[in-house]
Amino acid sequence: MFKRLIIGVSLFWLTLFIFFPNLLVLIVSFLSRDNESLVTAHPTFENYLNILDPIYLKVLISSCSLAFITTLLTLIIAFPFALILSRLPIKLRNLSLLLIIIPFWTSALVRTYCIKIILTTNGLLNQLLMKLSIISEPLDLLYTNGAVVMGLVYTLLPFMILPLYAAMEKLDIRFIEAARDLGAGYFNTLLRVIIPLSAPGIIAGALLVFLPALGLFYIPDILGGSKTLMLGNLIKNQFLDARNWPFGSALSVVLTIIMGLLLALNYKTVRTAAKKGII
Amino acid sequence: MQKIVFFKYFLLLLVCCNNSPIVEYCNKFLDIICYNLYIPLAFLMILAKFLTFEEKVAYNGKYADNNDEGIPKVVELKNISKSFDGFKVLKDFNLTVNNGEFLTLLGPSGCGKTTILRLIAGFETPDAGVIIINGKDITRLPPNKRSVNTVFQSYALFPHMSVFDNAAFGLKMSKTPPNELKERVYEVLSAVKLTEFASRKPAQLSGGQQQRVAVARAIVNKPAVLLLDEPLSALDAKLRYQMQEELKRLQETLKIAFVLVTHDQEEALSISDRVVVINDGVIQQIGSPKQVYEEPKNLFTAQFVGDINIFDAHVVDIDNGVVTADVEGYRCAVDNKREMHIGESFKLLLRPEDMRVAKLSESPDTVGLLVGNVELKTYKGATLDSVIILENGKRVMASEYFDEEDEDFDYHINERVSVGWVKGWEVILENEG
Numbered sequence: 025m026f027k028r029l030i031i032g033v034s035l036f037w038l039t040l041f042i043f044f045p046n047l048l049v050l051i052v053s054f055l056s057r058d059n060e061s062l063v064t065a066h067p068t069f070e071n072y073l074n075i076l077d078p079i080y081l082k083v084l085i086s087s088c089s090l091a092f093i094t095t096l097l098t099l100i101i102a103f104p105f106a107l108i109l110s111r112l113p114i115k116l117r118n119l120s121l122l123l124i125i126i127p128f129w130t131s132a133l134v135r136t137y138c139i140k141i142i143l144t145t146n147g148l149l150n151q152l153l154m155k156l157s158i159i160s161e162p163l164d165l166l167y168t169n170g171a172v173v174m175g176l177v178y179t180l181l182p183f184m185i186l187p188l189y190a191a192m193e194k195l196d197i198r199f200i201e202a203a204r205d206l207g208a209g210y211f212n213t214l215l216r217v218i219i220p221l222s223a224p225g226i227i228a229g230a231l232l233v234f235l236p237a238l239g240l241f242y243i244p245d246i247l248g249g250s251k252t253l254m255l256g257n258l259i260k261n262q263f264l265d266a267r268n269w270p271f272g273s274a275l276s277v278v279l280t281i282i283m284g285l286l287l288a289l290n291y292k293t294v295r296t297a298a299k300k301g302i303i
Numbered sequence: 304m305q306k307i308v309f310f311k312y313f314l315l316l317l318v319c320c321n322n323s324p325i326v327e328y329c330n331k332f333l334d335i336i337c338y339n340l341y342i343p344l345a346f347l348m349i350l351a352k353f354l355t356f357e358e359k360v361a362y363n364g365k366y367a368d369n370n371d372e373g374i375p376k377v378v379e380l381k382n383i384s385k386s387f388d389g390f391k392v393l394k395d396f397n398l399t400v401n402n403g404e405f406l407t408l409l410g411p412s413g414c415g416k417t418t419i420l421r422l423i424a425g426f427e428t429p430d431a432g433v434i435i436i437n438g439k440d441i442t443r444l445p446p447n448k449r450s451v452n453t454v455f456q457s458y459a460l461f462p463h464m465s466v467f468d469n470a471a472f473g474l475k476m477s478k479t480p481p482n483e484l485k486e487r488v489y490e491v492l493s494a495v496k497l498t499e500f501a502s503r504k505p506a507q508l509s510g511g512q513q514q515r516v517a518v519a520r521a522i523v524n525k526p527a528v529l530l531l532d533e534p535l536s537a538l539d540a541k542l543r544y545q546m547q548e549e550l551k552r553l554q555e556t557l558k559i560a561f562v563l564v565t566h567d568q569e570e571a572l573s574i575s576d577r578v579v580v581i582n583d584g585v586i587q588q589i590g591s592p593k594q595v596y597e598e599p600k601n602l603f604t605a606q607f608v609g610d611i612n613i614f615d616a617h618v619v620d621i622d623n624g625v626v627t628a629d630v631e632g633y634r635c636a637v638d639n640k641r642e643m644h645i646g647e648s649f650k651l652l653l654r655p656e657d658m659r660v661a662k663l664s665e666s667p668d669t670v671g672l673l674v675g676n677v678e679l680k681t682y683k684g685a686t687l688d689s690v691i692i693l694e695n696g697k698r699v700m701a702s703e704y705f706d707e708e709d710e711d712f713d714y715h716i717n718e719r720v721s722v723g724w725v726k727g728w729e730v731i732l733e734n735e736g
Contacts, residue, residue, distance in 0.1 A: 198459035201426055204446040205453045207476035207524065216472075220463045 053273035071274035087254035091237035106188035167249035184229040191225025383432035410581035452521035460505040473524040617648035652730040658701035
C-alpha cells in the first residue's frame with residue numbers, strides 16, 4: 025500500500041512536472057508563431073527546417089565544440105585530482121570532498137559574476153599582470169570563447185570529479201600493484217590499467233559535463249557577451265527576447281534528442297562494461 | 304574549515320549590502336583556494352615521488368653470491384626493519400632465498416610474512432636494511448624495475464583484459480617483439496593448461512582457472528624469484544591440494560625460486576624445500592619440513608606446526624647415561640640427546656602419532672608409562688584419535704593407526720589406559736622464560 029502510494033506520488037509528480045511540460049514543448053515545436061498570442065494552432069514543420077539554416081547550424085556546431093572543449097579540459101583537470109583524492113587517507117579524502125562541495129553553497133550566478141570581475145578589463149587579473157609588469161595594456165579577456173570555457177570548466181568541474189572519484193575509489197590498489205609488479209611504469213599503469221578501469225566514471229563524468237555545458241545559458245550570457253552564442257542562449261533568446269516560442273521549442277527538442285542519444289550511448293557502454301566484468 | 308565557511312558567508316553578506324568589488328575578489332579568492340587545494344597537494348605528491356624515485360642500481364661487490372653451502376643466493380634480506388604507524392613489524396630481519404628452492408614463510412596472520420613479500424616485490428620500502436637480488440642492491444628500486452613477480456592473494460587479474468592479454472602484460476611492458484610474445488604467452492598458458500581459454504575474460508573463469516592465469520602472468524617474464532601471497536587460500540580443499548602439486552611441479556620445471564606465504568602449516572609442509580616459521584616478525588626456525596615438524600627448536604614452532612603434547616618434566620636420576628625423569632608425576636626413561644643434570648626441569652614434546660595407548664585390562668604393567676582415562680575418541684578413518692586425561696588433569700592427544708589384525712581395537716569412554724611413546728621420538732626443550 026505504502027509502496028503504491030510512493031510510486032503513485034512520484035509518477036504524478038513526474039507526469040505533472042516533467043512529462044507534461046516536455047509534451048507541451050514537443051507540441052509547440054510543431055505549431056506556428058503568432059505575434060499576439062505567442063502560438064497559433066497551425067501545424068507546420070517550418071521550425072525544424074529553420075534549424076537547418078546555416079546560421080543556426082553554426083551555433084549548434086560551435087556550442088557542441090565549446091561543450092566538447094569544456095569536457096576535455098574538465099577531464100584533464102579532474103582526472104589527476106580524482107586519482108590523488110582516491111588514494112588519500114580517508115580523513116583527508118572527506119575533507120577534500122567537502123572542499124569540492126563548498127563552492128556549491130554559493131549561487132552559481134554569483135560565482136560567474138566573480139569570474140567576470142576577475143577577467144574584466146580593469147579586473148583583478150589584468151591589474152595583477154600590469155603590476156607585475158608582464159603586460160603594459162589590459163588584455164581583452166572577457167567576452168571571449170576562452171572566458172566562456174573557463175566559466176563552464178569552473179562551474180562543471182565537480183560534476184567530473186565526483187563520478188571519476190567514485191570509479192577510482194572502487195579501483196582495487198592491487199590492480200595497480202600488479203601492473204607495477206609486471207614491469208609497467210607510471211605511464212603504462214595509467215594508460216593500460218587505471219584509465220580502462222575507470223572508463224565508466226570517465227563516460228559518466230563526460231556526460232554530466234557535456235550536457236549541462238550545451239544547455240547552460242547564463243555563463244555564456246555573462247562571460248561571452250554577445251560574441252558567443254550557444255544552444256542554451258539561443259533557446260533562451262527565442263523564448264524571452266525574440267518571442268518565437270515554436271522555434272525555441274524545436275531547438276529544445278533537438279537538444280533533448282542529442283542528450284537522449286548520448287545517454288543511450290552511455291547506457292550501452294556501461295552495460296558492455298558490466299558484461300566484461302569491469303564493474 | 305567551518306571558520307572559513309562562516310567568513311565567506313559574512314563576506315557574501317557584505318556583497319549584498321554594499322556591492323563592493325573588493326569583497327567579491329575576496330570571495331572569489333577563497334573559492335579558488337577551495338578549488339585548487341589540489342595543486343599544492345599534487346605538487347607535494349610529485350615532490351615526494353621524486354625524493355623516493357632513485358633508479359640507480361648500485362652493484363655492490365662485497366655481497367657474496369653464494370651461501371655457505373655453495374648454493375647461489377637469489378634474494379638476501381639484511382637487517383631489515385619496517386614499521387607501520389609506529390608499530391614495528393620487522394626488526395633486524397635477515398633471510399636468504401637460495402636459487403631454485405621452494406621457500407615457505409609460515410606464521411599466524413599479522414606476523415609480518417606478507418610484509419616481507421611486499422618488501423621483496425618493492426611495494427614497501429624498508430626503514431633500514433638492504434635487499435639484494437642476484438647480487439644487486441635493489442632496496443630503493445621501484446617494483447617495475449625488479450626481476451621479481453607476484454601472484455596476489457586475490458589474483459588481481461586485469462578484468463578488462465582477456466587471459467591472453469593478462470599473460471602478455473609483462474612481455475608487452477618489456478617491449479618483446481610480437482612473434483616472440485605470442486610464442487611465450489602460449490608457452491606459459493600451456494604450462495598451466497589454459498591454452499583453450501586464451502580469449503576469455505577473467506570473470507568467465509572459475510577460481511582455480513583464475514589462479515592459473517595469475518601464475519602464468521607472473522612467470523611469463525621469467526623472474527629471478529616468484530612471490531606467492533597465500534595464493535591458494537580462496538580455493539576449496541580438493542582444488543587446493545591439486546594446485547599445491549601443480550605449483551610444486553611448475554617450480555621444478557621452471558627452476559626458479561618460489562617464495563610462498565601461508566598460514567596453513569599442512570600446505571607449508573607438503574610443498575616446500577625449506578620452511579621459515581615466523582612469529583611477531585622474528586624467525587622462529589628455518590629448516591626442511593621434516594626438521595620443522597620433527598625437531599622443533601622452540602615451543603612456538605612445536606605448537607604452530609601440527610598438534611603436539613607438551614609435558615612438564617624434570618630429571619630425577621641419571622644412571623649410566625640413562626636419564627629418568629618425572630613427567631607429569633610419572634617416572635619415565637627419557638632419551639638424552641644432550642648433557643643433563645639432576646633436578647633440571649624441561650619440556651617433553653610428543654606428537655599425537657608418537658603416542659602408544661594400551662588398555663590396562665590387557666597390559667597391567669605401568670612402569671615407565673603415564674596412566675589416565677579416555678575422555679574422547681574420534682574415528683578418523685585411517686586413524687583413531689583419542690584424548691586421555693592423566694591423573695593430574697593433563698590432557699594428552701593420541702593418534703593411532705588401525706591394526707588390521709586386531710578388529711576389536713577401540714576404547715570405551717572413561718576406560719583406564721596406559722600411555723607411552725615410541726622411545727627416541729620425544730623432543731626435549733629447555734624451559735622458556
